[in-house]
Amino acid sequence: MIFLEAKQVVKQFAAHLALDHVDIQVPEGSIYGLLGPNGAGKTTLIRIINQITGPDSGEILLNGKALKPEDVQRIGYLPEERGLYKKMKVGEQAVYLARLKGLSRNDAIKKLKYWFEKFEIQAWWDKKVEELSKGMQQKIQFVVTVLHDPQLLIFDEPFSGFDPINANILKQEILAQKEKGATILFSTHNMGSVEELCDHITLINKSKTILTGEVDDIRQKYKDNLIKLDYMGETDILSRHLESDYTIQSIEPDHRLNTAMIQMPEGGSVNKMINQLVDHVEIHGLQEVLPTMNDIFIKVVEQSNLTKSVIKES
């Protein structure tokens, strides 16, 4: 079930094409990563979904229906450029922002009480925002984003500026929101968090989608048939017994165990490799190495830049 869908979205700024027929399909209840280098058009797409700007062409569907102005109440948005009124008191401000999202005053206070207790920040209620540290302000911003229990949560670079502890809290809370049934879309440079959190991703580069799909599929697709092998024995024992098309990329000797990285040939398999080794080598561990999202990101983006420049030159 697709909850949020962008169809052929185009957005042109003066001389710059920000989005060039971009599609995304975000399944209900999933965490969807929007990746891409700076200036790729991620924030523009997010702003279009939030109805902050409109697309030049294409459309956004929420739950199968075209986006309506009232839908902002079903969305919680934490922008990359986020802040609070510095002179306003924390509680007062949170209530104000919640009411702009359509909550009644009483509901807002009730829900805020819950979250403030959960984060143990009740004491901040009557403090002015300027008295809080940046990390504290980030907590408030997160609370305000999720307070009205939106069906769709959008985080633009949520981890930027977070210290590791707060980043971890944020991760846990994002997962908790998913548990509650929310659909989550976030853009990030933090590839570690993509592997940990995302079910699906779309990679945008230079206004175009260049990669999209489930994270596991993508990692499978981009794997290099690389095997990490821990074994006991002499360092050169492997080369003596492995068939020549299994290339050993590296061996790191240790006191007892050696770790080798082995590139399997096209059509090779783990089982075949084990058969070649099992009588000669004491195998302690064996693992297929999937590429990190970071590797894939760099590879795909560089490839796409390359093809573009080739096209330009010809």
Add this chain to the structure above:
Amino acid sequence: MNKISLIIKREYLTRVKKKSFLIMSIVGPMLFALMIILPTWFASMDDTSEKKIAVIDAVGKYDKKIENTEYLRFEWLEQGKKDDFSKEYKEQGYAAYVIIEKDLLEYPDAVAIYSDIQVTADVKGHVSRSLKRYLETEKLNSYQISGLDGIIKEIHDVKVNVKTIKLSDDGTEKESSTEITMIGAIIFALMVYMFVIMYGTQVMRGVMEEKTNRIVEVIISSVKPFQLMMGKIIGIAMVALTQFLIWVVLSFGVAFLISSIFLGGEMPESNQIQMAQSINAEMDQTQTSEFADSLAKVFEKIDLVTVVSSLFAFIYLFIGGYLLYASLFAAIGSAVDSETDSQQFVLPVMMPLILSMYVVMGVFQNPGSDLAFWFSMIPFTSPVVMMARIPFQPPVWEIVLSMVILTGTFIFTTWVAGRIYRTGILMYGKKVSYSELWKWFKYSGK
């Protein structure tokens, strides 16, 4: 609609709760009350004690030729005392002394006033007027025309006293005071000017605050940028009107309080006595009554209908002018990242406002002039200039036309500003130029 009212409420409450608002609310009317009361007070206070001035007449022709006034008494001394008089005159109780050395018909500057304090223009004027009149008579006499004495007396008795009478439509007459009308005009024009600048720049600062605090994107994911802008503009307008109403009420309150003390209006007994006593301690009885008299005259000449219609005109012109300028200020605030960047845009916007204050000075000379007419039609100057004309009661159609043009213009500028605003608030770290603003304006549409 509900959301825009939330924004208005926030903008209003955060500002009204500030200490600076409270201070302005109290200090403002006190200043205005003082502006009305102080001049009349000073007028009634100046030099009420009698001063003695000695006259040394070396020529001997001018005995008793300088008349005494209410406050000045001139005493003619014998001629010999001249040399060391500068040391003695004080001991003898004189405030100053006049020496006439030669015949003034031949040497007009052979007279001088000596004193250790600066002699006021009043005293100097009185002395020279008295002597001049005497010399004129003298000169005429030298022609030896028969019956001249009678003629001179008649000439001196000729008096002109121009009163200004304002005719209303039904033909009734009321004595008016040009001075008071002018003061009213300048106060109102100044207030519009001040309020537009004060609250217009508050709009700009508010927009900039939201932009630099980076809260703006959070908010416009809940409301439309135009709603946010209008909410702010309206909220701050209400702050301005609240302030204005407090000022009017307090000003009248203070003026009423003071007038009732001196003019015996109806006041709670204890309060009146207490106030009167404390003030009486500082002035003697005669001063009080004189002050009361002149104050009474001021109040008499203020026409209540004019005041009330001026108030309405003020509110309309202020709101119109404010909306016009506030929308421009909002656009500026959205475009820039810091106060320093805003200068290049603020100045051109302020220019017509500043110009309008200069025009107001000309309006006093001639409220019906072409200058006054055209600048009260141009919407960028009309709020201030038309306000200055209102106490002079210009034709109604001119007021209405001016208001219509103003209304049309602020609708237009608000529309323009809205388009710049929605793009500007999301632009960070960009050096903004006029061509950039124009691009934003053209582009925004969707």
